[in-house]
Amino acid sequence: MDHKLEIKLFFILFLFSLPNAGAQILNQSLESLRGINKAAIVVESFNSILNKSGLKEDEIRSDTWFELQPTGITVITVKASHDISGAPYLYINIGAVKAKEKDRYAVSINVEFRQNVLLSRNPKEKYFGAATWSRSSVGIFTLDKISRVRKFTKDMVAEFVKDYLAANKK
Numbered sequence: 001m002d003h004k005l006e007i008k009l010f011f012i013l014f015l016f017s018l019p020n021a022g023a024q025i026l027n028q029s030l031e032s033l034r035g036i037n038k039a040a041i042v043v044e045s046f047n048s049i050l051n052k053s054g055l056k057e058d059e060i061r062s063d064t065w066f067e068l069q070p071t072g073i074t075v076i077t078v079k080a081s082h083d084i085s086g087a088p089y090l091y092i093n094i095g096a097v098k099a100k101e102k103d104r105y106a107v108s109i110n111v112e113f114r115q116n117v118l119l120s121r122n123p124k125e126k127y128f129g130a131a132t133w134s135r136s137s138v139g140i141f142t143l144d145k146i147s148r149v150r151k152f153t154k155d156m157v158a159e160f161v162k163d164y165l166a167a168n169k170k
Helices: 003-017 026-031 048-052 057-071 148-167
Strands: 038-044 072-078 089-098 106-121 123-141
Touching: 026 123, 026 148, 038 057, 048 089, 057 089, 057 148, 089 123, 089 148, 106 148, 123 148
Parallel strands: 038 072, 038 089
Antiparallel strands: 089 106, 106 123
16 A cells, blocks of 8 residues: 555544544543433444445444443434433444555444533524544454454443443442
């Protein structure tokens, strides 16, 4: 791979790996999880590369459901989440693009807890689906190794579970 292309690809992947809410303080992120007892799971951005590698959207959703079970969070449908305060959901976005180098793929994984929020300076301003907790990762894989993304995603969801449990100590 051309050295300049490697640097450009790394820079692009680095930008995508930055948390969406960069100014977010860890305590605020944890506090935003306090009292949540129901949430939906949304998995997005699966494409033909991920499907061709054997990674399946339903597997990621199922893995996430199993990770959430010990938390006490009841997993509900997206439609049902609109009927509860904050419309909370765990959002997982996994994307892959082919790199110019043969058999290499850039993969990004984003796991975010999203909910509706109000601005303290103007409570009439409501933001739908704001990420109040997030983790991101990027990597370059060969097609036969993309299946490892499933484990990395599970690990990121496990981080969410750890933070959720810390925020909701009894």
